[in-house]
Amino acid sequence: MKKILLLLSISVFLCGCKSKSVTNTKVDNKTERVIKGNWSITAVNYPSSEYIKVNSFDIADSKCFVGSTWKFISNNNKGSMALTNASCLTFTSDITWFINKEGQFVMKVLSAGEKAKRVRDGYVLNVANVTETSFQLVDKINVGGKMTEVIYQFQKN
Structure with missing residues (x-):
């Protein structure tokens, strides 16, 4: 009987001490539903864009994202x-x-065949000016010791 009580108390202790995952944040379902669908980036703006280049999402120069197409599926938080x-x-x-x-947009870029849980790095941008036909993602980057905003303007297709 003592062994059963000891095992029971240990299992209650272990269950009560589980830590929550950092990715276990509450989501803004309303905003997610507004931006579901097919979108294009119509502009990428930031101060001094004629002098500095920004490598967006560790993929390409920010100007290469103008005209890019994005698909957001809100019921499973996947897309392309x-x-x-x-x-x-x-x-x-x-x-x-x-x-x-x-109000932060959290994204992971997946390589072919890669599962999201295996990808450790992602991107966190602020969401701004959300309407049925447009929204902005705002990234903050350090340029010469000064935080600068890079604004990605999305338009619904």
């Missing part, structure tokens, strides 16, 4: 992106994404 700018490298990838309650 494709760079189609003729003067840039062609790139296509699946993505996983969600919008947390703080």
Whole structure:
């Protein structure tokens, strides 16, 4: 009987001490539903864009993202992106994404056949000016010790 009580108390202790995953954040389902569908980036803007180059999402120069197509599926937080700018490298990838309650867009770019849980690195951008036909993703980068905003303007297809 003592062994059973000891095992029971240990199992209760272990269950009560599980830590929560960092990715276990609450999502903003309302905003996710608004941006579901097919979108294109119509502009990428940031101060001094004529002097500095920004490597967006560790993929390509930010200007290569103008004209890119994005698909967001809100019920399973999957999607895809494709760079189609003729003067840039062609790139296509699946993505996983969600919008947390703080208004941040959290995204992972997946290589072919790769599962999201195996990808450790991702990107966190702020979501701004959401309407039925447009929205912005705002990234903050360090340029010469000063935080600068890079704004990706999305338009619904």
